[in-house]
Amino acid sequence: MTETQAAALSETRNEGTTLLDFQDVEMTFPNGTVALSGVDLTVRQGEFVTVVGPSGCGKSTLLRIASGLESSSHGTVNIATSRIGYVFQDATLLPWRDVQSNVELLAELRKEPRAIRSQKAREAIELVGLKGFEEHLPRQLSGGMKMRASLARSLTLDPELFLFDEPFGALDEITRERLNDELLRLFAERRFAGLFITHSVSEAVYLSTRVVVMSGRPGAIVRTFEVPFPVPRDPDIRFTPEFAALVGDVSHALREGHH
Numbered sequence: 001m002t003e004t005q006a007a008a009l010s011e012t013r014n015e016g017t018t019l020l021d022f023q024d025v026e027m028t029f030p031n032g033t034v035a036l037s038g039v040d041l042t043v044r045q046g047e048f049v050t051v052v053g054p055s056g057c058g059k060s061t062l063l064r065i066a067s068g069l070e071s072s073s074h075g076t077v078n079i080a081t082s083r084i085g086y087v088f089q090d091a092t093l094l095p096w097r098d099v100q101s102n103v104e105l106l107a108e109l110r111k112e113p114r115a116i117r118s119q120k121a122r123e124a125i126e127l128v129g130l131k132g133f134e135e136h137l138p139r140q141l142s143g144g145m146k147m148r149a150s151l152a153r154s155l156t157l158d159p160e161l162f163l164f165d166e167p168f169g170a171l172d173e174i175t176r177e178r179l180n181d182e183l184l185r186l187f188a189e190r191r192f193a194g195l196f197i198t199h200s201v202s203e204a205v206y207l208s209t210r211v212v213v214m215s216g217r218p219g220a221i222v223r224t225f226e227v228p229f230p231v232p233r234d235p236d237i238r239f240t241p242e243f244a245a246l247v248g249d250v251s252h253a254l255r256e257g258h259h
């Protein structure tokens, strides 16, 4: 996509439109476990919001509710789009399908014509840097390449709201940093609304326009940090004192909210 096309896309996308809105959301499971309590969260077009919080505080539950897969037990949830991308920690590729047909899967399920889904998949594969690997099977790919394929599969939906459940958690540091850069580039081009979960505070600060810190279970939002660095973001920003200071503040809030 050229810069002009990207600018046109972000204009048609009405930057600032609210795509996800949680008001006083609570989640109590039938067994009595209270996973979320009093969560207020808004995600607008052009925002990339990352949630950090201790294990088991309800982050995945929050994401499942945001996707419409699960309903909250209390509060209001508004999801203003049906074009939702969802990337899980596991790449969830079908082992018998090659990259091209794995990436085509969502369009195929939506019964899009073969020529269109094939074209969409080719574009998405190129966008995530997997060109040349179309005929490879998942077992022939590295962990990072599998995640790229998984990202590409969601990109064929051209999502307005993109949900990420710790997608890079299992990858080595270098691959993770590279994929962070790829994702930031996609975000700068496509300007979807992102909701991203991670355990890494520096990943959260690097990727996001806003970082939300949750407390231990029941998960509630204890602090919100606006990230002042512009997008597109220079990878070297990670080595600046301003970046380190913000990572320190978020880590601090995370420790305070941990009980």
Ligand SMILES: Nc1ncnc2c1ncn2[C@@H]1O[C@H](COP(=O)(O)OP(=O)(O)OP(=O)(O)O)[C@@H](O)[C@H]1O
Pocket (backbone or CB within 6 Å): 029, 030, 031, 033, 034, 035, 053, 054, 055, 056, 057, 058, 059, 060, 061, 062, 217
């Ligand atoms: N279907 C369910 N029934 C009962 N309890 C559940 C259910 N799903 C999740 N929980 C519980 O709700 C709490 C929140 O789970 P969730 O997976 O959302 O946490 P998380 O913050 O994503 O954890 P992690 O960071 O370890 O992935 C946990 O205590 C979990 O055991």
